[in-house]
Amino acid sequence: MKKTFLLALMSFSIALQFTHAQGVLEQKNDPFFGESCTSIMVGKKATTDGSVITSHTCDGRYRTWLTIENAQKFDKKATHKVYKGTLKTETAWDQRNVKLVGEIDEAKSTFAYLNTAYPCLNEKQLAIGETTIVGPEELVNDKGMFLIEELERIALQRCTTARDAIKLIGKLIKKHGYGDWGECITIADKKEVWQLEIFGEGPDKIGGVWAAQRIPDDHVGISANISRIGKLDLKNDDYFMASDNVFDAAKRLKRWDGKKEFKFWEVYGGVEKPFNIREFFVLSHFAPSLNLDYDAKELPFSVKPEKKISVNDVMAMYRETYEGTKYDMTQNLKVIKKKYNDKKEVIGQDTVIAPNAHPWPTGNTRNLSNFLKEGTIEYQRTVAVSWCSYSFVTQLRDWLPDEVGGVAWFSFDNPGQSPRIPIYAGSTELPEAFNYCGQKRFRADAAIWAYRKANKLATVAWQTTREEMMADVAHFESKGLEDGAVLENKISKLIEAGQKDEARQLLNQYTRDFTGATMLRWKELENKYWGKFGLGF
Template structure:
C-alpha cells in the first residue's frame, strides 16, 4: 500500500509538472542531459550515390530559429564583431544576454550560409556538424575570444573546403584564443569529411590545442560527445592536421609523460575510453562483420561499412532508440492483457508492451518504474532524444551545381518522430515560422511547436501511435527524394540558361511548400490525438 500511495503521489507530481510549458525540458535535470549532440560522417566512396555526408543533432535547450545569411562584399576595411551568448536567443534580432567580446578584420567577401544555432551549410557546399566533447575544466580559458559556434560561422562565411576551414579555425584560435569547452566539429566539402577536435590550453593561455583527422573516403565515422582522435600520424599530412603545440601542452599540463604513445583523446578528453553506447551502436550497425566489442578499451576511429551507406540509412540511424536490442528501455515495461474468443469468453492472458511505454522516459518516470520494480528501466543514451532542438543530415555532391549540390535534410524536435525538410545550399529564404525560437516559451508562431505538440501527445500511447506517425515520416521522406529528382533537373536547366535568381526563387518556394505540408499533417495528428486521449480514457 505504501508503494502504491507513493506511486500515486509521484504520478500526480509528474502530471502537475507536465502542465507547465517547461515540461518538455524536464530532461535537463538528468545527469545524462549533458550528453548532447550526435554527428555521423560518411566518405564519398562509402555512400551509395557518391555524396559526402556530415550531420548533427542539436540536443538541448538551444535556439531553434534559423535563417539564411546573405553573402556580402566589403570595399573598405571593416571589422567583424565576435559574440558570446548567441545559442539561446529567441529571434535573429534578439540581443538579450549577447555580448560582443571582440572584433577581427572582416573578409573582403563572404559566402551565403545557413545560420542555425551551430551554423551548418554554405553556398559552396561546405558543411559542419557539431558535438560537445567537454574535456577537463583545467583546459578552459574563459578569456579566449571564440566559442565554437562563432568559429563555425566565420568558416562558413570565408571557406569553400574543409581543409581551408580547419586552417582558418586553427589560425583564429592561435591569434585570438579559444574560450569554449572541448568541442568536435565534423567538417565536410564535396570531396572529403574531417573530424576536428578542439580544447583550450589552460585558463591563462590565449590559444588552444586541436587535432583534425580525415575520415577515409570509404569509411564512416561518428562523434557523440567523446573525443575520438587517437594517434596522430605526423607524416601523413593528407589525413592529419594539428596545432603546433598539441604535444607540448599535454606535457606542460602533465597530461602526457612524453614516453608512452601519444593519443589525443587520452591526453585531452578526460574519458576512460573513446566511445560509449552511441559510437558503438552506430559503427556496429554499419559494420557488423567487424564484431565490435562494447567492452573493448578502444574502437576504430572509423570503419569501412559492410555495404555502402545511403542517406536513408543515416536518417534511420538518427531515429534509433535501440528497439529490439538489450539496450531497449521499453523491454521490461509490460502488462497483462486478457484474451477472448469469438464468443467474447475469456480464454487466457497475453503479455504485451504497455501502450504508454516509449523510448524517451524522463527521469521522474524512470524513478517511478524502478521504484515499483527495481531494474525496470536501465537508462541508455539513445541517438534520438526528446530534448532535441533540431537536427540535420547534409549531403554534398560534386557532380551537381553548388546551388543544389548541398542538401540538408532538416528536422525540428525529436528526430525519432519528426519529418525532414529539404533545404538546399542555394536556398536564400526560409519560411517565416523558422525565424522564431520555441525553446524559451510556447510560441505558436515558432516552427518547432508545429511538430512538438503532436510528438508529445503521441508518447501518451506510443505503442498505438508509433505506426501511423512513422508512416507519415516515411511518406514525407519518400516525397522529398522523389520530388528532388524532378526539382534538381529543373534547377540545372535554369542555371544553364543563366537564370540563377529564378532558380533560387523556386528553391525557396519548394522548401516553404514542403514545410507547410508537413506542418499541416502534424497539426492533423495533434487534433487526432487530442480527440483520442484528451478525455483521459
C-alpha cells in the first residue's frame, strides 16, 4: 500500500513540471550556483557553409524581454550611463531595482544591436555569447563599475570586430573596474571567434584581470560555466590576448608563485579541472576519435570536428539531454508494458521507459525517485534545461550584406522543446510580445508563455508527446533555413539597389510572421495536451 502511494506521488511530482521550481542557480549557497549558461563556438573553416558561429543559453530567471536598440549619434559632451540591475527587469521601461553606477564618455555614434538580457548581436555582424564562470569569491569587487552585460552592450554599440571588442572591454575594466563574478563572453565577427574570460582583482583593487583565446578557424569550442583558458602564449597575438596585469596580479593575490607553470584557469578559475559534463560531451560528440577521457585533468581548449558542423548541428546540441548514454537521467525510470491478444489476455510484456519520464526532473522528483530506490536518477547538468530564459545560435556570414549576414536563431524557454525564430542583424523592430518578461509572473502578453505552457504540459507524458513536438521543432527549423535563403537573396538585391528601408521592413515582417506561426502551433499543442492530460493520464 505504501509503495503504491509513493508511486502515485512520484507521478504527481513529475507532473509538477508546470511550475518553475527548478534551479534559480543564482545564490552562492546553491550547490549548482553558476551553472547557468552554455556557449558553443565554431570557426569558419569548421562549418559547412563558412559561417562563424557563437551561441548562448540564458539559463535562470533572467529577463526575457528583448528590443532592437537603434543606432545613434551624439555630441562631444554626451555621456553613456552605466547601470546595474537590468537583468531582472520586467520591461524596457521598468526601473525598479535598477541603479545608475557611473558614466563614461559617449561615442560619436553607435551601432544598432539586439538588446537581450546579455546583449548579443549588432548590425555589423558582431555577436556575443555568455557564460558565468563564477571563480573565487575573494576576487570579486562589487565596487567596480561594470557588470558583464554592460560591457557587452558597449562593445556592440562601438565595435565591428571581436578583437576590437576585447581591447575596448579591457580598457574599460582597467579604467573603471570590473564588479562582477567570473564571466566568459564568446565574441565573434564575420572572420573569427574568441573566448574572453574576466575576473576581478579582489576587494582592495578597482580593476580586473582577463585573458582571451581565439578558437582556431577549423575548430569548435565550448564554455559552460568553468574557466577553460590555460597557457598564455602572448607572443602569438593572433591567438592570445590578456590584461597587462595578468601575471603580476596573480603574484600579488598569492595565486601564483611565479615559478609554477601558469595556466589561467588554474590560477584564477578556482576549479580542479577546466571542464565538466557539458564540455566533455560536446567536444567528444564533434571529435569522437579523440577518445577524450572524462577523468582527465584537462581537455583540449578546442577540437577539430571530424565532420563540418552546420548550424542545425549546433541547434541540435542545444537540445541535448544525453539520451541513450550513461548520463541519461531517464534510463532507470521504467515500467512494465503488457501485451494482449484479441481476447485481452496477457501474452507477454516489455520493460519500457515510463511515459512520464523526462530529462528535466526537479530536485523533488529526483529525491523521491532516489528514496524509492537509491541511484535511480543521478543528476546531470544537461545542455537543454527547463529553467532556460532564452537561447540563441548566431550565424555570421561575410559573403552576405550585414543586414542578413548576421542572424540570431532565437528561442524562448527550454531549448530542448522550443522552436527557433530568425532575427536578422538588419532588423529594426520585433514582435510586440517580445517587449514583456514572463519570468517574474505569468503574463499572457509575454512571448515566453506562448511556448512555456505547451512545453510544461508536454513533460507530463514526455514519452508520448516528444515525437510530435520535436517534429514541429524540426519543421520550423527547416522552414527558417529554407525560407531564409530566399529572403536573404531578396534582401541582398534590395540593398544593392539602395532600398535599405524596404529591406529592413521586409526583415521585420518576416520575423513577425515567423513568430506568429510558431506561437499559433504551440497554442495548438497546449490545447491538445490540456485535453489529453487535463483529467489525468
